[in-house]
Amino acid sequence: MSHAHACHDHAGHDHDHTPVVTQGNERKVLLSFGLIFTFTIVETVGGLLSGSLALLADAGHMLADAAALGLAYLAFRFGRRLADARRTFGYLRFEVVAGFINAITLFAIVGWIVYEAWQRFRAPSAVLAEPMLAVAIAGLLVNVLVFWILTRGDAEHVNIKGAALHVMGDLLGSVGAVAAAIVISLTGWTPIDPILSVVVSLLILGSAWKLLGKSLHILLEGAPDDATPDAVIKRAKEAVPGVAEISHVHIWSITSGRSLATMHVRPTPEVDARTVVQAVERLLKTEFNIEHPTIAVDWNEESVACSLSSAPVSAGHR
Incomplete structure (x- = not known):
């Protein structure tokens, strides 16, 4: 039996594998980046002036968020590029790489916060509760706004989800900072500042692990869960x-x-x-x-x- 004929004729079949990247996703990521990056500077200054590790930890989260959102935006921009002779699926996989990097940075941030908290326990320092509380409340509002923006529409996209998880970590960090400021203001007990920093950071490890597993599974070309x-x-x-x-x-x-x-x-x-x-x-x-x-x-x-x-x-x- 001869098989020399053209067996790969897919008549009427679309071979365009270029990802569909919506401008809505691009806009909300860019807007979120601007808000987060601006307030990172504000929170860093507030943390240094007040002496609060909780604020500095939250600023560290927000700095990582700004980087993650910037990377997510670049991923979407690359994703709009058409497939070519060398990359027949376009640049779609770049989005998964961004999600993978987001997960890795979450682990790195948690490690940094735990280290700083240990240093604070060894050498406690004064914390100014009033400016800490004001900055923490403002940070909480910014994070709520950004999280709301990111979760509108295509919230399950691995790139959007990675950025949203970063912001969720920030939101929890802001809640911890507000709580720490209130406790310090009422009782003067400063160890609550590094304690809540560590507790809030540990809360995001589960989400970071899930994101890492999902993005790594895609990078290893694993089968979808519902299509084995x-x-x-x-x-x-x-x-x-x-x-x-x-x-x-x-x-x-x-x-x-x-x-x-x-x-x-x-x-x-x-x-x-x-x-x-x-x-x-x-x-x-x-x-x-x-x-x-x-x-x-x-x-x-x-x-x-x-x-x-x-x-x-x-x-x-x-």
């Missing part, structure tokens, strides 16, 4: 008549919410191969949200296959 190879094979055999065997299944994510798959499908002898391929494609798109399945047909038990995805099938190959 075993689940796809089982469902396709149940739902598509004429499927004799499915093999060489590879499913992976390019970025958050963008999944692709390749596989070999061997139809039973009495069915039309084109019909089976189209049915499997529909199943992958509708039930597993795989936007670009590429299916190779195994024409016989020796697994000689060529790509057939919405391409005409000649009578001799049915």
Whole structure:
């Protein structure tokens, strides 16, 4: 059986893998960056003047947030670039790298805060509660505003989610700073300042771990949770008549919410191969949200296959 014909003709099939990056996402990230970066300076000055580690820790969070938001904005800008001969999927994966870096920086910030808190316990210093409270309340309001901006619309995007987690950490840090300022003002007990700094920082470790795992899973081209190879094979055999065997299944994510798959499908002898391929494609798109399945047909038990995805099938190959 000759297979010299053009087996990769995907007639009517869209091969544009360039990510859809909305201008709405870009605008809200840029606006959030401006707000966070501006208040980072304010909070740093307030922390130095008041002697508050809680404020300085929160300023450290906000500085990392500003960097994360700037990186997220660059990721979206790169994501708008079209695919080329060297990067056939465009720059979509850059967004996942940004999310991965965001997660790593969260761990680094927590380590820095714990170290500074230990230094404060060893050598306590005076804290001016009134200016600390004023700056902390202002920081809380800024973080609430930025978090609200980021969680409007596409909040599950890995890049947006990474930035939002940073801001959530800041928001918790501001709450801790407000609480510490109130306690110091009422009781004069300054150890509450480094204690709450550490407690608030530890609260974000769980979210950072989840973000790290998700972004690393995508970078390693892992299968989506709801579209594992075993689940796809089982469902396709149940739902598509004429499927004799499915093999060489590879499913992976390019970025958050963008999944692709390749596989070999061997139809039973009495069915039309084109019909089976189209049915499997529909199943992958509708039930597993795989936007670009590429299916190779195994024409016989020796697994000689060529790509057939919405391409005409000649009578001799049915």
